[in-house]
Amino acid sequence: MNKLSPLHDKIYCALSGSAADAQTIAEIVNYQLDVHSIEVDEDPLVCSAATLVKNISYKYKEELSAHLIVAGWDRRAGGQVYATLNGLLTRQPFAVGGSGSFYIYGFVDAEYRSDMTRQECQEFVVNSLSLAMSRDGSSGGVAYVVTIDSEGVEEKCILGNQLPTFYDPDI
Amino acid sequence: MEKQHSYSQVKGVSTGTTILAVKFNGGVIIGSDSRASMGESYVSSKTINKLIQVHDRIFCCIAGSLADAQAVTKMAKFQLSFHSIQMESPPLVKAAASIMRELCYSNKEELQAGFITAGWDRKKGPQIYVVSLGGMLLSQPFTIGGSGSTYIYGYVDAKFKPDMSLEEAKQFSINALALAMGRDNVSGGVVHLVVITEPGVKHIVVPGDKLPKFHDE
Numbered sequence: 001m002n003k004l005s006p007l008h009d010k011i012y013c014a015l016s017g018s019a020a021d022a023q024t025i026a027e028i029v030n031y032q033l034d035v036h037s038i039e040v041d042e043d044p045l046v047c048s049a050a051t052l053v054k055n056i057s058y059k060y061k062e063e064l065s066a067h068l069i070v071a072g073w074d075r076r077a078g079g080q081v082y083a084t085l086n087g088l089l090t091r092q093p094f095a096v097g098g099s100g101s102f103y104i105y106g107f108v109d110a111e112y113r114s115d116m117t118r119q120e121c122q123e124f125v126v127n128s129l130s131l132a133m134s135r136d137g138s139s140g141g142v143a144y145v146v147t148i149d150s151e152g153v154e155e156k157c158i159l160g161n162q163l164p165t166f167y168d169p170d171i
Numbered sequence: 172m173e174k175q176h177s178y179s180q181v182k183g184v185s186t187g188t189t190i191l192a193v194k195f196n197g198g199v200i201i202g203s204d205s206r207a208s209m210g211e212s213y214v215s216s217k218t219i220n221k222l223i224q225v226h227d228r229i230f231c232c233i234a235g236s237l238a239d240a241q242a243v244t245k246m247a248k249f250q251l252s253f254h255s256i257q258m259e260s261p262p263l264v265k266a267a268a269s270i271m272r273e274l275c276y277s278n279k280e281e282l283q284a285g286f287i288t289a290g291w292d293r294k295k296g297p298q299i300y301v302v303s304l305g306g307m308l309l310s311q312p313f314t315i316g317g318s319g320s321t322y323i324y325g326y327v328d329a330k331f332k333p334d335m336s337l338e339e340a341k342q343f344s345i346n347a348l349a350l351a352m353g354r355d356n357v358s359g360g361v362v363h364l365v366v367i368t369e370p371g372v373k374h375i376v377v378p379g380d381k382l383p384k385f386h387d388e
Contacts, residue, residue, distance in 0.1 A: 082187035092384075104325030109385045111329075131325035166328045 008033050011049045011072030012146050016098035021114060022066035022109055029053050047071040050082035050089055058087025073148045091137045100132030100139035122156075124146060130163040143167050187357020188221060188253045188350055189319030190232040192289040192299045194312045195340035198368030199297040201289040203232050204319065204352050217360045226251050228372060229267045229290030230365050234317035235304070239284040243274050264290040266309055268300035276306025276385030287316055291367050315347070323347050339365065343376075346366070349382040359369030 005016045005026040011033070015022035029052045036052075037044045050070040057064060072080045087090040094112055096104060108128055115125060123146055133139045143158040190203040198296040207216040219312070223231045225248045233240035247270045254270075255262045275282055286302045301309045311363040313331050315323060327347055335343065345362055351359045 028177045046381065105354045106323030106327075106347065107325035107329055109350050109353060110326055110346060112386050127329065128325065131328050132330065135324045167331050167333070168328075 001097065002105075002144050004144050005145065006030070007049045007053075007070065008037065008044055010043065010062050010148050011046050011070065012148065013049075013053065013071070014069040014097070014151075015066065016068075017066035018064070021064045022068060023068060025053060025064070025068060030054060043074060045074045045076060046070065046080045046082065047077070047091075049075075050091075053082075054084045054087060054089040057084050064164075069095045069097050071148070073150060081119060094129070098139070100136035103135040104128045104132045108110075118147065120148070126158060127164055131166065131171050132165070133163070134168075136157070175266060180318055185265070187319070187360040188269055188317035189208050189315070189323070189351040189357070190221065190234055190287055190317045191315040191320070191327070191344060192232070192287045192313065192346055193335075193344055194299055194333075195335045197297070197337070198366060199289045199299060200292060200337075200340050200344050200366050201230050201232055201287065201299075202348055202362060202364040202365055203317075204348060204358040205363060206358055207237060208357045212347075213374060214359075220363055222363050222365050222374075222385035223248075224372075225267055225288075226255065226290070228263055228292065228367050229262065229264055229288065230367060230372075231267070231271065232287050233284055234286075235284035236282075239282045240286070243282065243284060246274060246380050247271050261292060263292045263294055264288060264298045264300065265310075268302060270375050271302045272306055272308040273300055275304070279305050285334075287314055289367065291369055297367070315351075317358065319351035320355040323351045326350055337368075341366070345377055346383055350385065351384065352382075382385075 005013050005015060006012050007030050013026055028102050029049060032052050033044050033049055034046060039122060053068050053070055067085045069083055080091060081095050082089060082091050093114055096108055112123060122145060129143045142160055143163060145156045147154045173181050174251045187208045188204060190227045192199060192201040199298050201222055203221040205218045206214055207219050209215045209258055221232050223244045225231050225244060251267055271288060291297050298316055300310055301311060301314050312333055312362060314328055330343055344364055347360045352369050361379055364375040366373045
């Protein structure tokens with residue numbers, strides 16, 4: 001299942017938690033963002049998209065159980081990442097979520113650098129996903145990576161056997 | 172140890188904790204944080220030592236209920252010294268781990284503690300054994316445990332290399348514990364490390380302000 005859902009041309013969100021809840025939120029925000037961008041007559045800001053997601057998450061906090069990470073590129077502030085867990089909106093240099101995320105908190109804390117190149121950043125993401133997938137029973141399969149910058153959007157799908165492998169003491 | 176004993180008489184002291192052990196070229200490092208908590212919100216001790224020496228070159232570290240862990244390690248220490256007198260030689264690390272396993276497995280209903288046993292013996296050199304909650308015994312080149320360990324699975328999977336030098340293994344352990352302590356609210360305080368090699372045992376303490384800092388600090 002592709003858990004990366006486009007909210008607009010250069011804004012994507014990553015879904016976690018209940019798949020149904022998360023997909024519904026993404027579809028609603030996609031629609032709201034289209035309306036908003038027509039009204040404002042230009043491309044929406046990542047911050048607007050994240051705020052729309054946050055509004056739904058917060059209003060229906062009791063009924064929904066989904067965490068969306070909103071990320072994208074806009075002309076005003078460049079690349080941005082927003083986490084919307086439980087209705088809190090925070091902008092962060094990077095964000096992780098989902099059941100597998102607990103296993104890689106240490107790794108991403110240690111390895112993240114704010115001045116990574118595109119290539120290094122993609123490697124960082126793929127390494128983190130691969131480590132989480134090898135430890136979390138509910139994560140696995142293939143890795144989807146979407147890279148967004150001023151030029152455009154690149155979608156990549158990395159198959160299970162092409163993911164980086166790490167030392168496994170049980171082998 | 173007296174201080175720990177009085178706290179353990181109060182119900183519910185447990186070591187939300189991060190513990191690890193890693194084998195390197197010539198020895199083994201066993202390490203832990205130093206926080207003891209009661210419930211989720213009260214830190215009952217900032218500086219307890221969770222690394223317990225059960226014999227000259229065999230150490231145990233504990234995760235789970237402090238009272239259970241103390242009871243088991245006291246029994247294990249006694250049985251091990253008896254065993255080594257009978258055998259007339261220092262005990263094997265595996266013997267120590269088996270004693271812990273026997274105690275955990277036979278009392279699995281009542282106990283709530285898991286252990287990492289690490290040490291050096293003349294037969295197999297440096298070894299690490301994990302005795303889990305239900306009484307499973309497993310030997311591994313490195314292992315992590317405790318509530319804080321979930322946050323560093325990715326980090327240790329990525330960074331561990333077999334046959335590291337002492338310095339590399341020390342840095343690996345300190346980094347891993349610092350990362351876990353940074354994310355887990357029931358792990359914290361200082362880092363205790365014990366380096367066990369053939370010549371002997373060295374206890375290193377890294378206070379909070381000397382721990383490595385990562386990007387968001």
